[in-house]
Amino acid sequence: MAKKTVKQNEIGLTKEDYKGEPTTLCLGCGHNAIVGQIIAACYELNIPPESVVKISGIGCSSKAPTYFMDRSFGFNGLHGRMPSLATGALFGDTSLIGIGVSGDGDTASIGMGQFKHVTRRNLPLLYIVANNGVYGLTKGQFSATAEQGLALKKQGQNRYVPVDIVWEAIAGRASFVARSFSGDPQQLKALIKAGIHHRGIAVIDVISPCVTFNNQDDSFHSYAWGKSHEVALHELSFVPPVRAIKVHYEKGESLEVSLYDGTHIILKKLEHDYEPTDRVKAFQMLEEANDRNELVTGLIYINPKQKSLFDLYDLPETPLNRLSNEKLRPSPESLAEINQVMF
């Protein structure tokens, strides 16, 4: 009998090499789907796991990094403070790929400040918000993204209007902003791939149902609602640089966005005629979709030319964390000169 061959990617790794610890999230939790698509995307992009750093806050969502890519460094930090940890860590070696995972509470409540500032600084980081409209880990309180009027078991009705993470990210001048849905794995994977190749912050707000505390059919963050209200802005594909583009779209049917490293995102038009390159149009589109009760998904805003945080620093080729000691301590003569002028 022929030995079963295990599929490998171009760097000779199997899917297994991209796996993490077995998940301890609830069966059916949207966050598990995100984990699955991160694994698939990194495998397909032939990324060595050692060149990825995973950073998260606190929450069920923030546990996700434990469940993918064991061979990548990870840091599960403080509630709402993933961005600061990621910022410092990525300065260590700017060639690393940062994947940050956060929740709606983690990002839009306690972490709103750091979220806004990391988008403004355009840190090269894939920033995934696993958005379930609820606090999963503390067992079912309203999060800042919960819709007004949502009823939860012990909480009664939500009084307040929700925060829209996509809106906030665009207003915060993030250079790549998308929305997706745990129930739409193909789109999610394409967005993750594009986000990884984008030089700058790539915020993906993923509606990721909490099956235990907020999956009632009429809840805006449930599978049922998502399935029946999702309107994809486009059919999205990510094209690595070396491949000639084989698929031909009719002129005017698709839009191609080139990323800094020669990769492309191809957005094939669906019923909406939407170009994700204008902030004002993005806000308008979001408002209109909101009025129509639609869950619009896809790439909502992108500016591949915006300078990333690291473009603003004059850093050496060698990662800072590999500089030899001699490069770090100025000479004794320089100190003698300083002593001369200290008065």
Add this chain to the structure above:
Amino acid sequence: MAKPKPESGEGSKTKKVVNEFSINIATVNGSGSQTANLTLLRAIYKMGIPVSGKNIFPSNIQGLPTWYKIRVSKSGYAARAKKTDITVAMNPKTFRDDLEDLAPGGLFLYADHIKESIDREDVLLCPLPVKNLAREAKPPRELRDYIANMVYVGVLAYLLDIQMDTLKNALDFHFKGKQGPVELNFSVIQNAVKWAEAELELESPFKIQPLDLTDGFILANGNTAGGLGTIYGGMHFVSWYPITPATSLPEAILEYAPGLRKDPETKKSTYAVIQAEDELASIGMVIGAGWAGLRAMTATSGPGLSLMSEYASLAYFTEIPIVVWVIQRVGPSTGLPTRTAQGDVNMTYYLGHGDTKHVVLIPGTVNECFEFGWKALDLAEKLQMPIFVLSDLDLGQNQWMTTPFEYPKTPIDRGKILWEEDLEKIKDDWGRYLDLDGDAIPYRTVPGNRHPKSAYFARGTGHDDYANYSEKPEDWEENLNRLKRKFESSRPLLPEPEISAQAGATNGIIAFGSTDAAVREASDHLAAEGVKLDYLRLRALPVNSQVLKFIRDHPRVYVIENNRDGQMHSILSLELPDFPSELVSLSHIDGLPLSAEWIKEVVLAEEKS
């Protein structure tokens, strides 16, 4: 016609006070007096007389009263002097208080446009035609007020015999050689001297005579020193958020690092500085950087330190090297943000929830700020923990005479980091939290290491020796006990206390940080009155065996500090084995640096009781 200048020194009728007096310059905040004050300070220093300057300033940009106190002391005393010998009154609002504050026989210089009544006859009065003299120099309108301050510099130079070339030197230094402002300011000084020669009949009882006591010293503040020490310590990453009185430390890094920390070959920067959105973010970035193998530092003061508490606990638990400078100011709350204190000893030592405790380095001189700047980075990486450096406004922002910064004697210590080639040699799995060497310090890898075995998962939750999530009671307890062993093992590695013994002393004093100058001065005065005390200056927490021995060897030890509750006293009391020695807390806080007079008074009272 110029009157002959009266002879100064031993020969003249009134006895002169030479090189041992204090000047209090009262101005309005934002009026540009800092240039004038520093020029005076530097000129006196250049004449070889030990001198120190303290800025007593308000939390305000413009308008509130501010004082600059210069202490000239051939004995080398640098603490705040309670007594004022010379007053320069430029602020109408504080005029009466400033006049009252002057010691009998003192010299009172004041701007002659201030129309306040003067009711003291036991002081020498000297009105200054500030406005006229400033106008004569024809400065641009917007500079007129600034320039006016040079009038008191000139008149004081005349009265005290400060050499003109040293003033010129000081201005050159201040304006970094820019001739325009140097000439403008210097011309006001010269005009003022000419006026004084022509008009003043007054003879100053206070004089400056050149000495050589500042040879081999420098004049600097602790925050500049701390920033430079950090640069020479090989920092890669600084993140900070502005707060008085910490701000000038990262700002010193912004000033000096570009010149000092360019790679000679590539001309690229070997470090990065980020001004964060708040202190939660600044310490978070620093922890991320420390985790990723960068020597990382942040600096803050009380309110910012409070915000850092949750992250401090994380860094302690995940064993990430970081350095946090704490430049203390007066709390609780916003407190007196521009006044000095030592009120964050407890908070710093115990910052964070759970069983958290930190190593704290406590510089007491400007030179030590430089030394601890680089040492803290070494200790953090060696011990894999946050290292706090506890300074204060008085040490950090004021100008002190100090020995020159010494180039680090030991090479940069990166601690136990494993790179690809190290992992290649290890057959089995390595464990991030395994105590292989029996010193409670594990090995670590850092992101960027591309070896397939390099990665580990850092987390603030319970973990086993291999960094796997664990809620097992024994894993938790073993790990926490190892952290305690690691903390304990730091004691002999930390800066030793500095002990000054006096023959015939029975009791002792323990103090720390910026109060050193006041304690030394008080010790001299106490000794003169027959009270001899040994003195130990703490330079780190946790304390080492020398501190315990010092306490054991003295039946009574006074713990002197600038806070209300005697925080160091309480820490020492907790750490002490059951010694019969009596630890007496002498603490005091009012926003000002402790004075030698206060220390002497309270110690004498205790000694007599």
